[in-house]
Amino acid sequence: MGTFEELVAEGAAVPLEGWDFAWFEGRATEERPPWGYASLIAARLGAVSSALDLQTGGGEVTASAPVLPPLMAATESWPPNALVAAKNLPFVVRAPDSGPLPFRDSSFDLVISRHPVVTPWGEIARVLRAGGIYLSQQIGAGTNRELTDFMMGPQPVSEARGVAVARAAAEAAGLEVLRLEPVALRVAFFDVAAVVHFLRKVLWTVPGFTVEGYRDRLLDMHAHIQEHGEFVCTSTRFLVEARRP
Template identity: 35%
Template sequence: MEKASWLEWLRRETEVPFAGWDFSYVKKTGRLQEAPLGWNYTSLVQRKLPEAQALLDMGTGGGEFLAMLRPLPEQTYATEGYQPNVVIARERLEPLGVTVVEADGEDTLPFSDETFDLIINRHESFDAGEVFRIARKGATFLTQQVGGENDLLLNRLLGAPIPQEYLHWNARYAAEQLERAGLVLTDCREEMVPTRFYDVGAVVYYLRAVPWQIPDFTLERYADGLWELQGRIEKDGYLDVPSHRFLLQAVRPFA
């Protein structure tokens, strides 16, 4: 492919809309594939749902995940800190009886003490003290997190700065936060697994969806690095980028 036509193709990728937390544009076509983890977050949540009377989904995105968990407890709430996603989440979740609240995971949450018996959190920040406060005695907090070493190969290959703010964020650090807040850890797992990209267009689409990975990312600024990446993918057939994930489950004790 000539570089000029290649750049024009990438520009079209930058114009593809992205909303909520929906990667189907590249996932359904197989252009981006995530390797399975040693656990399945959805299955773990579903095991807890039948016991839950009051559920909170922290960082619901566009509500895509929560909507799949039906039937939901009668008292189900969701928080979301990104305002455009709040609108999408309300459209999707309110017809299901879910109350969507605009709030970031690290905020003081607008809920009374000991409100929830199940709090779930997939890839959202959290304040351990707030989780403890709003959890009922015996409640479970279940979270899957993106670790601080996530996707750093993309930064290195494109010559982008390595984000320093979250390098410390791993299972041990997060578990210590929960334990200091008074929660009892019942599960802790951590893995590095590959995310496979089959073309540079999928990389560009992905980086637009996760702007914190390379905050100054533009097609023009990183064109040379992307062109080199194109050659690597043409040679190898794909690019595997290590993804950092960890799972924590904790319970608020009765005592």
């Protein structure tokens, strides 16, 4: 393990493009949800003729599916990620996360989304064909709150990302919720470089995070990890599957 300054500098230098977390190997771990999102969507993608991946990031997860449908589209709003996604997927368009989506009504058998920033339920219902499915792994309420509180002090937990809100929004858009499964997962960081990179990449954990603005708390984090060997927090996820009648 390097010095505090070396580790912070290392974490601050990691590129942010794409949504590949391979850099964290050996430096942080996160339990995986029991449903296995990548395998789940791979099976679905191989069984439909048209699909849309919303807020695809770098497109890495969807591109890992062994078979993609004849019509495979994706959206991404952040230009650096869109460039990465265009190398991984056949058709990527720039579109705002909250919509509108640049597709005709009833265009897709399947819409997928992994960790969307927002979920444009009305637009999802519009572009799905009758009987089409929306399948998404989402970030739940209070995810990694221990890390947020360590860096910022105790913060209120909003239920805006809660499962009840998701169900109500899906039903309000005219979708039938088939599955809504929450889970809590153990996360551990093994050095402060991993914390720095995570907070730069997952922006909502500590809004407005900068190394300079949080240097004192990062120094405390470094001391905590040196003493305990890790910093542990809990991520929350839920799987939602909804159908357009």
